[in-house]
Amino acid sequence: MGQPIKIIGAPMDYGADRRGVDMGPSAIRYAGLADGLSRAGVDPVDAGDLSIPRAEERDPDVEQPTQGHAKFLREVEDVCTRLADRVEAILDNGEFPLVLGGDHSVAIGSMRGSSSDADLGAIWFDAHADLNTPETSPSGNVHGMPLAATLGRGAFADMTWAHAPRVNEESIAYVGLRSIDERERDLLRDSEMTAFTMADIDERGMTAVVENALDVATTDTDGVHVSLDLDWLDPKTAPGVGTPVRGGVTYREAHAALETVSRRHERDGILRSMDVVEVNPILDEGNETATLAAELAASAFGKRIL
Numbered sequence: 001m002g003q004p005i006k007i008i009g010a011p012m013d014y015g016a017d018r019r020g021v022d023m024g025p026s027a028i029r030y031a032g033l034a035d036g037l038s039r040a041g042v043d044p045v046d047a048g049d050l051s052i053p054r055a056e057e058r059d060p061d062v063e064q065p066t067q068g069h070a071k072f073l074r075e076v077e078d079v080c081t082r083l084a085d086r087v088e089a090i091l092d093n094g095e096f097p098l099v100l101g102g103d104h105s106v107a108i109g110s111m112r113g114s115s116s117d118a119d120l121g122a123i124w125f126d127a128h129a130d131l132n133t134p135e136t137s138p139s140g141n142v143h144g145m146p147l148a149a150t151l152g153r154g155a156f157a158d159m160t161w162a163h164a165p166r167v168n169e170e171s172i173a174y175v176g177l178r179s180i181d182e183r184e185r186d187l188l189r190d191s192e193m194t195a196f197t198m199a200d201i202d203e204r205g206m207t208a209v210v211e212n213a214l215d216v217a218t219t220d221t222d223g224v225h226v227s228l229d230l231d232w233l234d235p236k237t238a239p240g241v242g243t244p245v246r247g248g249v250t251y252r253e254a255h256a257a258l259e260t261v262s263r264r265h266e267r268d269g270i271l272r273s274m275d276v277v278e279v280n281p282i283l284d285e286g287n288e289t290a291t292l293a294a295e296l297a298a299s300a301f302g303k304r305i306l
């Protein structure tokens with residue numbers, strides 16, 4: 001059955017404005033994640049959830065970086081530090097870490113852990129660029145900042161729990177971008193990251209775009225982290241997310257994308273870690289977004305129609 005997949009839940013909502021995303025891991029498990037992975041031919045082992053301090057005990061105004069604004073940064077640091085350690089230990093054990101969010105700030109921990117012993121590329125399946133720093137963020141929500149944190153931008157420069165020096169911007173590719181804040185656009189334009197927007201998908205088709213993104217993420221790296229934010233999909237298909245943006249990826253395009261990743265992984269063994277984030281069961285309709293998250297994970301690990 002190949003490399004065992006270690007499922008680890010990070011039921012965190014500190015990085016998002018909308019409560020409920022902390023229930024994502026339960027909803028994705030309930031939707032049949034482990035069964036789907038087994039049917040895809042891999043061996044899932046559920047390592048349970050990280051413990052997260054109770055939301056009711058938080059105070060949004062306690063801790064702030066010296067510059068800018070980032071809500072609950074101390075709580076995010078605590079969770080991501082523990083998550084990074086877990087991800088690193090799973091990889092040391094020869095297993096594959098599959099992290100279930102939680103809001104997208106969990107990716108700070110996933111990528112830090114996954115890159116501790118490796119040069120790591122990343123594919124960011126998301127409507128958003130998640131490149132705000134505390135200085136540029138219009139919302140102060142850390143789920144809009146994980147890539148800036150990983151790259152050590154702005155106020156994150158001195159935060160060793162966040163900055164992952166073995167992730168280089170040249171090895172990061174976005175797929176499906178369609179919502180970028182004004183100051184974030186300048187950060188993106190001035191960076192070496194590769195951004196495939198929805199317009200690129202319209203023009204060239206999903207498979208070609210993802211092949212290209214994989215080329216970017218595998219050049220001069222030891223492996224790839226896949227970060228799947230469910231708001232990447234169109235809200236009609238994935239309504240259970242806190243920051244929906246219309247004009248997103250369709251059901252079939254999403255499966256085609258993850259199947260393309262899986263085919264490259266079967267050929268070249270490129271994948272190193274993955275997270276599936278931003279499923280909010282309170283905003284969902286009949287758990288369909290969590291079900292989609294579970295199905296897309298199965299596609300990434302080899303599930304095929306025939």
Ligand SMILES: NC(=[NH2+])NCCC[C@H](N)C(=O)O
Nearest residue numbers: 104128132139141143144243
């Ligand atoms: N992972 C996400 N859903 N991010 C949404 C970010 C939205 C907006 N760009 C912000 O900084 O607040």
Ligand SMILES: [Mn+2]
Nearest residue numbers: 127128229231
């Ligand atoms: Mn998003």
Ligand SMILES: [Mn+2]
Nearest residue numbers: 104126130229
């Ligand atoms: Mn995101």
